[in-house]
Amino acid sequence: xxxxxxxxxxxxxxxxxxxxxxDYTARTPTQVWFRLYRHHLRLLRNAAIAWICGLTLVSVGxxxxxxxxxxxxxxxxxxxxxEGIPAFEAMxxxxxxxxxxxxxxxxxxxxxxxLAAVWGMLAGARLLRRAEERGHLELLRAGVVxxxxxxxxxxxxxxxxxxxxxxxxxxxxxxxxxxxxxxWALGGSMALLTASFATAGVLASHLxxxxxxxxxxxxxxxxxxxGLRLLAAASVTPEWVWWTTPFGWVGYLHPADAAWxxxxxxxxxxxxxxxxxxxxxxxxxxxxxxxxxAADEPSFAxxxxxxxxxxxxxxxxxxxxxWAAIIGLxxxxxxxxxxxxxxxxxxxxxxxxxxxxxxxxGIDTAxxxxxxxFSIVALLxxxxxxxxxxxxxxxxxxxxxxxxxxxxxxxxxxxxxRVLVAAVGAVLLAAVAAAIxxxxxxxxxxxxxxxxxxxxxxxxxxxxxxxxxxGIAVFGFAPRLATPITYxxxxxxxxxxxxxxxxxxxxxxLDLSPFRQLAAVPAQSPDVLPLLTMLAVGAIGVxxxxxxxxxxxxxxx
Amino acid sequence: MATTPVIxxxxxxxRFGDVTALDALRLDVRQGEIVGLLGPNGxxxxxxxxxxxxxxxxxxxxxxxxxxxxxxxxxxxxxHLAYIPGDVSVWPELTxxxxxxxxxxxxxxxxxxYRVDLVERFNFDxxxxxxxxxxxxxxxxxIIAALMTRAPVLVMDxxxxxxxxxxxxxxxxxxREAKARGQTILMSSHxxxxxxxxxxxxxxxxxxxxxENGTLEDLRHLQATVVEATxxxxxxxxxxxxxxxxxTVGAGVIRLQVRGSTDPLIKALAAAxxxxxQVREPSLEELFHxxxxxxxxPAGT
Ligand SMILES: Nc1ncnc2c1ncn2[C@@H]1O[C@H](COP(=O)(O)OP(=O)(O)OP(=O)(O)O)[C@@H](O)[C@H]1O
Ligand SMILES: [Mg+2]
Numbered sequence: 119x120x121x122x123x124x125x126x127x128x129x130x131x132x133x134x135x136x137x138x139x140x141d142y143t144a145r146t147p148t149q150v151w152f153r154l155y156r157h158h159l160r161l162l163r164n165a166a167i168a169w170i171c172g173l174t175l176v177s178v179g180x181x182x183x184x185x186x187x188x189x190x191x192x193x194x195x196x197x198x199x200x201e202g203i204p205a206f207e208a209m210x211x212x213x214x215x216x217x218x219x220x221x222x223x224x225x226x227x228x229x230x231x232x233l234a235a236v237w238g239m240l241a242g243a244r245l246l247r248r249a250e251e252r253g254h255l256e257l258l259r260a261g262v263v264x265x266x267x268x269x270x271x272x273x274x275x276x277x278x279x280x281x282x283x284x285x286x287x288x289x290x291x292x293x294x295x296x297x298x299x300x301x302w303a304l305g306g307s308m309a310l311l312t313a314s315f316a317t318a319g320v321l322a323s324h325l326x327x328x329x330x331x332x333x334x335x336x337x338x339x340x341x342x343x344x345g346l347r348l349l350a351a352a353s354v355t356p357e358w359v360w361w362t363t364p365f366g367w368v369g370y371l372h373p374a375d376a377a378w379x380x381x382x383x384x385x386x387x388x389x390x391x392x393x394x395x396x397x398x399x400x401x402x403x404x405x406x407x408x409x410x411x412a413a414d415e416p417s418f419a420x421x422x423x424x425x426x427x428x429x430x431x432x433x434x435x436x437x438x439x440x441w442a443a444i445i446g447l448x449x450x451x452x453x454x455x456x457x458x459x460x461x462x463x464x465x466x467x468x469x470x471x472x473x474x475x476x477x478x479x480g481i482d483t484a485x486x487x488x489x490x491x492f493s494i495v496a497l498l499x500x501x502x503x504x505x506x507x508x509x510x511x512x513x514x515x516x517x518x519x520x521x522x523x524x525x526x527x528x529x530x531x532x533x534x535x536r537v538l539v540a541a542v543g544a545v546l547l548a549a550v551a552a553a554i555x556x557x558x559x560x561x562x563x564x565x566x567x568x569x570x571x572x573x574x575x576x577x578x579x580x581x582x583x584x585x586x587x588x589g590i591a592v593f594g595f596a597p598r599l600a601t602p603i604t605y606x607x608x609x610x611x612x613x614x615x616x617x618x619x620x621x622x623x624x625x626x627x628l629d630l631s632p633f634r635q636l637a638a639v640p641a642q643s644p645d646v647l648p649l650l651t652m653l654a655v656g657a658i659g660v661x662x663x664x665x666x667x668x669x670x671x672x673x674x675x
Numbered sequence: 676m677a678t679t680p681v682i683x684x685x686x687x688x689x690r691f692g693d694v695t696a697l698d699a700l701r702l703d704v705r706q707g708e709i710v711g712l713l714g715p716n717g718x719x720x721x722x723x724x725x726x727x728x729x730x731x732x733x734x735x736x737x738x739x740x741x742x743x744x745x746x747x748x749x750x751x752x753x754x755h756l757a758y759i760p761g762d763v764s765v766w767p768e769l770t771x772x773x774x775x776x777x778x779x780x781x782x783x784x785x786x787x788x789y790r791v792d793l794v795e796r797f798n799f800d801x802x803x804x805x806x807x808x809x810x811x812x813x814x815x816x817x818i819i820a821a822l823m824t825r826a827p828v829l830v831m832d833x834x835x836x837x838x839x840x841x842x843x844x845x846x847x848x849x850x851r852e853a854k855a856r857g858q859t860i861l862m863s864s865h866x867x868x869x870x871x872x873x874x875x876x877x878x879x880x881x882x883x884x885x886x887e888n889g890t891l892e893d894l895r896h897l898q899a900t901v902v903e904a905t906x907x908x909x910x911x912x913x914x915x916x917x918x919x920x921x922x923t924v925g926a927g928v929i930r931l932q933v934r935g936s937t938d939p940l941i942k943a944l945a946a947a948x949x950x951x952x953q954v955r956e957p958s959l960e961e962l963f964h965x966x967x968x969x970x971x972x973p974a975g976t
Pocket of ligand 2: 720721722761832
């Protein structure tokens with residue numbers, strides 16, 4: 119520390135103090151920085167382990183089962199034909215040599231990379247904006263550290279988890295038999311991609327004034343970048359469009375492209391820019407953000423709250439608009455491309471067969487593409503439902519619920535109201551999807567009937583309700599686990615459907631996934647038994663959860 | 676002998692949109708002083724302290740700790756101080772022990788023996804998880820964390836809110852020790868008895884402006900003296916006398932406040948055949964009611 123000419127600047131040796139205490143531990147700013155780094159790492163630890171293990175294991179599963187699975191020439195030929203089919207690339211990212219173990223594995227990362235990005239985004243926003251919202255950053259910023267130093271320590275901790283991610287993917291895939299260069303290129307680029315989104319989460323924490331808004335900002339960016347990948351997949355767009363989005367860059371990792379240095383370069387450049395911006399914007403007022411100060415927060419409540427019902431509607435409604443936009447964009451894109459996709463597939467009879475095997479029924483028709491679209495809508499609705507469980511839990515975790523429950527409002531009424539509003543929200547989102555698919559397919563001249571569109575939408579709603587029911591049941595018994603378990607189950611169920619067949623999981627396990635159970639409406643007619651099962655799961659889950667919630671203690675965060 | 680003040684607010688102004696939370700605050704705190712920052716809710720106390728720490732950027736002017744502007748150079752400024760925030764919120768998943776480790780380390784180091792001593796004196800159980808602490812216990816965490824650093828400057832935002840009376844006394848003892856060691860303290864408070872017990876000086880904020888600044892003695896002298904008399908004669912005519920306020924007349928009782936010389940009043944009372952006479956300084960509550968009241972009725976007397 120620089121000396122000043124003023125009164126006591128060093129600690130124990132203040133006037134009146136006889137001697138320096140012997141066990142005074144002083145910390146230099148560098149030591150403080152490392153202490154903060156360790157603190158952040160500790161906060162990240164559990165989630166990072168879960169994400170790294172989950173993503174790595176599923177992908178290694180693809181590598182190890184590949185050898186025994188795709189060996190016959192017919193199968194390989196079929197696989198080869200999938201390349202260049204826009205519908206699949208739109209969903210999965212760029213395909214290269216699917217007949218090689220590298221190609222088969224990398225193609226799965228078209229989906230896994232989205233999950234990795236979500237992990238990064240949430241980790242970054244939690245570490246800074248969530249902590250600030252909860253008042254923890256005030257204590258840390260009062261320490262011997264600058265706001266930029268604090269942000270840097272958080273980003274360093276995030277980077278450490280991503281480095282571990284790279285190592286986990288690199289070593290495990292090499293050990294499982296994938297070409298080492300490709301394994302490490304995959305690990306490194308996914309770590310860079312995750313780090314970029316984590317840094318975007320940190321940056322959004324400095325821009326937005328709440329955790330919800332920060333996640334909304336990065337989520338919006340994620341949507342746009344995925345939209346660009348969708349565009350790149352369309353047959354009419356030139357090859358370079360893939361290079362407009364990081365999700366396109368990671369499609370160039372196959373040894374056949376020999377492009378991993380370019381991928382690394384592009385991702386590193388993106389990361390450096392984001393890190394620079396995050397550090398530059400870190401020096402700001404506590405509890406404020408660069409976009410909209412705390413002063414304009416109250417504008418959220420323009421109308422007076424009539425009661426707990428309108429509060430429930432407002433809390434759900436805030437997220438509903440964002441979800442409607444996301445689902446609207448996805449369904450619009452697929453609706454507009456339905457004709458292209460189905461006609462391209464129609465030229466490849468083997469493709470149709472393969473699609474059937476994967477549960478994508480009749481993808482040589484507009485109905486088949488619409489059914490495929492609604493399988494994605496089902497996932498989005500389930501994530502929406504998990505978000506509603508998280509929002510309900512948040513009311514308790516922050517103790518805001520206290521304000522409501524001290525009024526003459528029973529716990530049962532409160533919880534049931536929130537669940538009903540969330541359930542209706544899922545119906546509205548499905549209706550939006552149906553309307554947009556109906557309209558957009560009509561525009562491109564492969565109309566499906568309004569009845570078919572509505573049936574497809576209605577078919578997805580029970581998945582969301584089931585997720586809601588399971589989530590509320592967990593909320594009843596283990597409120598602190600409700601959010602992670604519900605999100606975890608939704609993602610796991612989707613992954614089981616997505617790669618379960620490849621991993622040769624037993625049918626008993628596969629059948630547990632509601633996504634696998636869904637009939638391909640409108641290409642098929644709805645399958646009543648699974649739908650009834652999901653409705654039952656939802657209803658029973660809510661009933662159990664509500665009953666338990668009524669009798670348990672409230673638990674804060 | 677002009678020493679640099681330990682804390683200096685130099686025309687510090689902070690606006691949040693249209694709200695002027697702090698309006699050209701000028702205030703110095705010298706070494707070894709304990710200064711109390713008073714004022715009604717929303718007066719700008721928290722804002723002043725946050726500006727001093729560089730947690731928010733002053734709209735104009737500056738605030739310095741030992742000559743260092745915390746917005747410009749937080750690392751150096753924070754090396755001199757420890758802080759107790761207004762709303763103490765701790766990490767739910769860390770134990771009290773870990774939280775004290777973390778805060779001690781990030782606030783520049785701490786005296787381990789003193790920490791053990793404080794934990795004992797505040798009767799604090801550090802083995803529990805953050806989420807299980809009551810409000811008072813959360814408050815104790817940040818009090819212990821701040822005191823154990825032995826930082827030359829302590830900045831505290833309502834440090835005793837939530838403490839029980841016994842702990843409040845322990846806290847006041849700890850402050851006196853800190854003062855004896857030469858530590859400088861700036862604290863906001865709503866508890867006037869606490870301010871009276873420990874502060875050398877008070878500064879009163881109202882709507883972001885400094886409206887009073889001095890020792891309690893000084894403030895008392897500025898204020899009116901309370902006079903209560905019972906009489907047997909004709910009611911005294913005091914309304915026209917200089918410096919007389921707040922007169923209430925009952926059956927044979929008169930109560931009023933007088934500012935400045937009491938001589939004319941005594942003469943007027945003498946004519947009324949005074950039976951008993953009570954003259955006292957206003958209590959702290961009476962002293963400060965004026966400042967607080969006027970905030971709610973800006974046009975008031
Ligand atoms: N982040 C912020 N955004 C907008 N306005 C703010 C912000 N922080 C404080 N204010 C406003 O500034 C003014 C001063 O607030 P401050 O918190 O400093 O008051 P205070 O004296 O600490 O009050 P209390 O006694 O209630 O703690 C208030 O009008 C408050 O509404
Ligand atoms: Mg305050």
